[in-house]
Amino acid sequence: MTLIMRTTSVSDAGLVRSNNEDAAYAGVRLAAVADGIGGLPAGEVASEIAIRALAPLDRPPAQRPGVDAATDDAASELAAAVAEANRRIREATGTDPASHGMGTTVTALLLDGDQLVIAHVGDSRCYLLRRGRIYQLTRDDTFVQTLVDQGVLTPDEARRHPQRSLVTRAVQGEDVAPAVGTLPVEPGDRLLLCSDGLSDVVDDATIGQALATWTDRQHCADQLVKLAHQAGAPDNVTAVIADLGNR
Numbered sequence: 032m033t034l035i036m037r038t039t040s041v042s043d044a045g046l047v048r049s050n051n052e053d054a055a056y057a058g059v060r061l062a063a064v065a066d067g068i069g070g071l072p073a074g075e076v077a078s079e080i081a082i083r084a085l086a087p088l089d090r091p092p093a094q095r096p097g098v099d100a101a102t103d104d105a106a107s108e109l110a111a112a113v114a115e116a117n118r119r120i121r122e123a124t125g126t127d128p129a130s131h132g133m134g135t136t137v138t139a140l141l142l143d144g145d146q147l148v149i150a151h152v153g154d155s156r157c158y159l160l161r162r163g164r165i166y167q168l169t170r171d172d173t174f175v176q177t178l179v180d181q182g183v184l185t186p187d188e189a190r191r192h193p194q195r196s197l198v199t200r201a202v203q204g205e206d207v208a209p210a211v212g213t214l215p216v217e218p219g220d221r222l223l224l225c226s227d228g229l230s231d232v233v234d235d236a237t238i239g240q241a242l243a244t245w246t247d248r249q250h251c252a253d254q255l256v257k258l259a260h261q262a263g264a265p266d267n268v269t270a271v272i273a274d275l276g277n278r
């Protein structure tokens with residue numbers, strides 16, 4: 032069985048911020064979201080660097096120079112691309128004091144036959160909609176997630192916590208290993224990658240309902256942004272939708 036992936040993305044500044052520090056990629060093998068950290072203009076630079084480091088993965092390994100298709104598996108390719116993003120951010124930070132501290136979240140998925148490899152650092156999320164049910168596949172690298180794990184906060188309280196955006200891990204020039212997992216996928220699966228500008232203000236059930244209701248990808252992505260707007264959209268909102276199907 033050969034699965035193909037069809038994707039779309041939308042990225043919106045939201046209703047409060049004047050700039051958009053999120054970046055996204057929606058390709059045929061690769062989908063990714065990066066949410067920049069570090070303020071003007073460093074956050075924008077960092078998320079763009081990360082997406083550019085990942086983008087070559089959208090082409091099959093055989094079409095990329097320096098890649099050994101026989102030995103380079105998708106998981107190590109993704110991890111290597113995140114390491115490359117880290118290296119480039121470290122390099123950019125070293126030459127420009129104004130960009131000190133800049134970094135980005137990275138949540139990316141790569142289609143590899145009948146499975147997806149998912150890499151994650153930070154608090155941009157990956158959700159799966161399968162047969163009408165929504166599953167959160169990534170675990171936020173945030174202070175409030177730690178409090179949720181310890182039973183101090185409920186997930187709902189975490190979404191409203193003033194420090195909800197405090198990430199404990201980011202692609203920020205220091206070596207950081209992304210959490211990498213593999214998900215066997217099937218036709219009909221729909222994946223959503225999104226920045227916290229969506230998941231902080233729209234709850235999982237509402238996101239799941241939107242993903243299940245709006246079959247047209249682009250329309251669905253636009254509706255997700257609309258839901259964030261209806262909740263005030265205090266942060267940049269980015270959504271990438273990937274649908275798995277048969278060729």
Ligand code: MN
Pocket residue numbers: 066226227228266267
């Ligand atoms: Mn954000």
